[in-house]
Amino acid sequence: MTCSSSFVFSEEFTRYRFREDHPFNQQRVIMAKDLLEKEHALTDTQIIPPRVATEQELKLVHHPKYINAVKRGGEGLLTESEGLEYGIGTEDTPIFSGMHEASSLLVGSTLAAIDSVLQGKAKHSINLGGGLHHGFERKASGFCIYNDGAVGIKYIRQHTDYKVLYVDTDAHHGDGVQWAFYDDPNVCTFSIHETGRYLFPGTGNVNERGLKEGYGYSFNLPIDAFTEDESFIQLYEYAFRQIVDYFKPDIIITQNGADAHFLDPLTHLCGTMKLYEKIPVLAHQLAHEYCEGRWIALGGGGYDIWRVVPRAWAQLWKIMSTGTPFTGPLPTLWRDHWQSKSPVELPLCWDDPPGAYKEIPRKQEISEKNQKILEKSMQFILNQKKFNP
Numbered sequence: 001m002t003c004s005s006s007f008v009f010s011e012e013f014t015r016y017r018f019r020e021d022h023p024f025n026q027q028r029v030i031m032a033k034d035l036l037e038k039e040h041a042l043t044d045t046q047i048i049p050p051r052v053a054t055e056q057e058l059k060l061v062h063h064p065k066y067i068n069a070v071k072r073g074g075e076g077l078l079t080e081s082e083g084l085e086y087g088i089g090t091e092d093t094p095i096f097s098g099m100h101e102a103s104s105l106l107v108g109s110t111l112a113a114i115d116s117v118l119q120g121k122a123k124h125s126i127n128l129g130g131g132l133h134h135g136f137e138r139k140a141s142g143f144c145i146y147n148d149g150a151v152g153i154k155y156i157r158q159h160t161d162y163k164v165l166y167v168d169t170d171a172h173h174g175d176g177v178q179w180a181f182y183d184d185p186n187v188c189t190f191s192i193h194e195t196g197r198y199l200f201p202g203t204g205n206v207n208e209r210g211l212k213e214g215y216g217y218s219f220n221l222p223i224d225a226f227t228e229d230e231s232f233i234q235l236y237e238y239a240f241r242q243i244v245d246y247f248k249p250d251i252i253i254t255q256n257g258a259d260a261h262f263l264d265p266l267t268h269l270c271g272t273m274k275l276y277e278k279i280p281v282l283a284h285q286l287a288h289e290y291c292e293g294r295w296i297a298l299g300g301g302g303y304d305i306w307r308v309v310p311r312a313w314a315q316l317w318k319i320m321s322t323g324t325p326f327t328g329p330l331p332t333l334w335r336d337h338w339q340s341k342s343p344v345e346l347p348l349c350w351d352d353p354p355g356a357y358k359e360i361p362r363k364q365e366i367s368e369k370n371q372k373i374l375e376k377s378m379q380f381i382l383n384q385k386k387f388n389p
Contacts, residue, residue: 003284003293005321006048006122008109009033013129015102018094023266024143028305029128031338032313038331041318048116050109050129053151058107060154061147061180066138067100070145074099087140103145106130110148111155113296117251118159123293124284124320128313131255131300133174134201142172142200149255149298150180153187156251162294165249166190167240169279170257170300171267173204173220177255183214188247192236194260194269195222206377216384219243221377224366225268231367232260232271233278235374244286246381250294252287256280257300258312262357266303270360272352276312280319295320306342311350326350 013026036042058067069086072078073095083089088099096102106129113125127148134140135147153164166181168174168191181187196202210218221235244252256279258264260271280297287295297316302309315325327350335346360366 003124003321003323004122005046005124005126005317006113006116007033007042007046007317008050008113008116008125008127008129009047010050010105010109010129012050012105013109015098016106016129017102018096018143022094023303025305026129028302028309028313029299031305031310032128032317034337035310035314035331035334036317038334039314039326041314041321041326046321048112050105050112050127052101053104053107053111053146057111057151057155058104058146060158061137061150062135063138070103070140071100074101086138087136088145092142093140093145099145106132107146107148107151110152110296110298114152114156117294117296118156124287124295124297126297126317126320128299131170131257131298133168133170133255133300134172134176136176136179141176144176147176147180149174149253150177152296153177153181153253157186160250162250163247164188165244165247165252166255167252167283168193168255168257168300169236169260170255171259171264171269172199172257172301173201173222174255175201175203178204178208178218181214182218183211185213185217188217188219188243188249190219190239190243192221192223192232192239194227194267195224198225198268206373209380216380217247219377221370221373223269223370223373226270226360226362227366227370228270228360228363229272229274231370232269232275235370236279237282239374239378240282240286242378242381244290246384249291251291251296252283252294253296253298254280254283255298255300256313256316258302258309261304261308261312263304263308264302266301270357272356273311273315273350276315277319277325280316281323281325284319284323306338306344307347311347315350
């Protein structure tokens, strides 16, 4: 199934850069785009330019005082104590020159993707520069300054009456987006992530279900450390189908962090490239079944920028635009170009080879624990169906 899809891109995404040794590195977006071009899977006609989000658009989620603090920080005018009040100037989210402008571009890129779909120019759209899901109304967190996903959802609600389903498959809980809509019955959030017992931000428990009118529209699957493909995919597919049938959205936004892979240096999950084939296939299918195809995909986490993120995000676009994944060897031209810059040996193929990581001795125990988490999380929906058939 070939679908009209748009790809938001600018070399300027790399301006969002904390410091040279920081794990968040937007070069991964450049590499993913180059991989697609070397595979002849992305054309100039599919690429659309981003725009810079206006302050009024940022204020859909962020407080004016916080926006002002980010501006001043990027101009070197913020004191250390002022910065820490707003979560900027920390080890995770250091201050850098021009941070307001760079962050506003990433938000505007997500809005450009949304406009492409809302205006009927494309069924699907992707912004790999976005997915900064830890940003809060008054605080930066976890490498995220402005929360483009939350601003994008507010923007959709401002311009349409669409019900929005936000699906987050990053290894870290999508806390900033969840809390922004925790009392909103028109926005449903679903996050599958490594349990907060071991990993930042420590939230995303099964009992976080929403508040007031938003109760019953927040879903979390905090899976165990060292979860492998089979368990992750089984939980994701079952939960996604249950949630989409329960909520019946008009548009789907997915956050596609690529840090559940076993090579990621910041997490403890044991996924392979199979995850990044399966995740978008189902999103694509359900967008057509329930939303007339309306689907916006964002980037997110992913800290092995050489071996994992380019392959994962290139697969996302390939499935979004054609419905089928890449297979076989990676293009030699791409490997030759980037190998000289890479500190590690680049992969040869789209898939990971069998036995790429050590066998997990607790596999059955982990899978059983995850199954119980799934049952607990989905019990709310099953009860709703029982009493409201």
